[in-house]
Amino acid sequence: MRHAFDLGSDWRGVAILGYTLWAFIDCLLRPANAFPAVDRQTKVAWLIFIALAGVFVLVGGLFLGVFSAVLVSYYFVDVRAKVLAITRNRAR
Numbered sequence: 001m002r003h004a005f006d007l008g009s010d011w012r013g014v015a016i017l018g019y020t021l022w023a024f025i026d027c028l029l030r031p032a033n034a035f036p037a038v039d040r041q042t043k044v045a046w047l048i049f050i051a052l053a054g055v056f057v058l059v060g061g062l063f064l065g066v067f068s069a070v071l072v073s074y075y076f077v078d079v080r081a082k083v084l085a086i087t088r089n090r091a092r
Contacts, residue, residue, distance in 0.1 A: 013057060016069050020054040023072045023080075030083050038082035050075060 027050055032043040040046070053068035060068075 013065060016065050016072075017054060017057045020050060020057060020068060020072050023075050024050045024054065026080060027075065030080070031087060034083045034086050035079070037086055038079070040079050040082065046075060046079060 024047065027043065027046050030043065035041065035043045035046065041049075049071060053071045056064035056068045
């Protein structure tokens with residue numbers, strides 16, 4: 001059975017999957033109490049969102065792959081940035 005992203009030959013699928021894995025590991029390393037402190041979903045919710053994005057890349061096709069990239073980009077640009085800002089301010 002071929003998936004829409006054939007990870008063996010499609011560099012886009014591999015790139016999005018790597019991006020998703022990076023986001024998942026990054027989310028694991030962030031403190032859980034920082035997520036609600038910046039008015040975002042909980043850490044567990046973000047881990048589930050990002051894990052689902054990884055599954056979408058593997059089985060979902062181009063549309064879900066692009067959706068996954070957008071979701072992970074939102075995590076990095078908005079959620080992670082705010083979590084980093086609040087955790088850096090607490091360290092001072």
